[in-house]
Amino acid sequence: MTREEVAARVVGVTAQQFAMKTSDIKESDQFTVDLGADSLKSIELVAAYEEAFGLSVKEEEALKVQDVGGAIDFFFRLLQ
């Protein structure tokens, strides 16, 4: 997958999780500060990404990701 394809999927999942429009999600958005995620929401988000990409990720690494751009890079790297 290209980075753009990964980004589209990450943004789509993120928008769905936070009940937002995809156009309102920016790569710079931080999950906790800008999108209002608490710890459980952050975990649910990673679980939703896992499902969308058909991957299982290491939780300590995945939960270190702070923003949408970071999530895109994280899954892009995993898929290479």
Next chain:
Amino acid sequence: MKPYELQDVPTPNLLEDTFPYSLPPLIKFEGKIKETIDGKEVEFDPNEVRTRDIHITDTTFRDGQQARPPYKREHMVTLFEMMSRLGGPKGVIRQSEFFLYTKNDRDTIDACRALNLKYPEITGWIRANKGDFRLVKEMGLKETGMLTSSSDYHIFHKQKQTRKEAMQQYIEVVEAAFEAGVRPRCHLEDITRADLPGFVFPFVQKLERLSEQVPQHMKVKIRLCDTMGFGLSYPNAAEPRSIPKMIWRLRNECGVSADRLEWHGHNDFHKVHINGASSWIYGLNALNGTLFGFGERTGNPPLEGAVIEYVALKGGLNGVNLPVITEMAEYYERVIGTTLASNYPFVGKDFNTTRAGIHAGGLRKFEQIYNIFDTTALLNRPPRVAITDKSGTDGVALWVNDFLGLQGEERLTVMKVARIQRWVMDQYEKEGRMSSITDQEMEEQVKTCLPEYYQAHRKN
């Protein structure tokens, strides 16, 4: 000020010499304990306990039974057999005392004897009454405890005697015991509230003179009965409450050897276990206790706690079979019908259950952070987590992984259990729930949210 500098070590120092995890944390001493007696300093060497024959004696079926509905005979026989396995072949649980007064008491002794176990040895308990020796002789017991109250509270106000009359009566019963070939064990009731130099020490010295006339195995034993829990283990506490002073004087001024001294405590001031353990340290060999501390009023030294203390002081198991403690607790709950407090150490339902999410996270990452020792290996009780709104996703992950029996790499991540944690939080935030989530409810959630894992790994 002594300067201390940070030592930024590359690997953790887990202090495993003291916290081996494969055993209860070890109790170590770095010097002698000093005590002032009659204005002079005397010393106790606490490291003696590693070589001295300290052991446990049991009164579950005597004092332990005075505070609860009577046990059925089969209960006592089963517990006696378990006690034997718990104490092991070296007799760490050395003796168990029984009432002799009813037919059921005597039939129970016969049934326990029929098990043909080396330990615990069966002893009796009688009032200081010569007539009661008939019962001891009939049962063929080698040793019996006898009530020899030592405080003026008992002598004057209960027995309506003078000290001289009381002592004369006690001595007559001890002599009757010698004549009957039964070893007497004098239970000095209320000793921590007694006039020690005015009654207890003269009485014990008289007993020692009588013991000079009998062989070693018949010499009088002395049980120090802290009947109201007044005993104090603190160094330099005043007499008669001071445990170290009492033991020191009995050994050094009255000539009673460690192997003939026993501590029997009560928990009226929450000191029952530490007073018992301290009495080992201060120089006597036998600590008398009851299973789960059941005993008159607030109870006696918990026998299972004494066993753990024994291992910690000795630095090894010495034949003790700790998982039997769990077997006994299950027997109390399942068969006898006695509920043990959920937070009761070593056996309560929640003794190694964590509730806080931050603790559950620690437990999940490295069990030793929040588990006192290897409770799975030593007590057959893996650490658990109770699920509430405070236990967090870490807590749910720990519960689910343990429930499914998953190990190592196959253990599920927090992401895999996120749906269950959402259900848990909804219970509290949306449903207004106030109670913990039950194991049954958690199992239902595993079935619903993780059906493939449930089918593959569920416990029967």
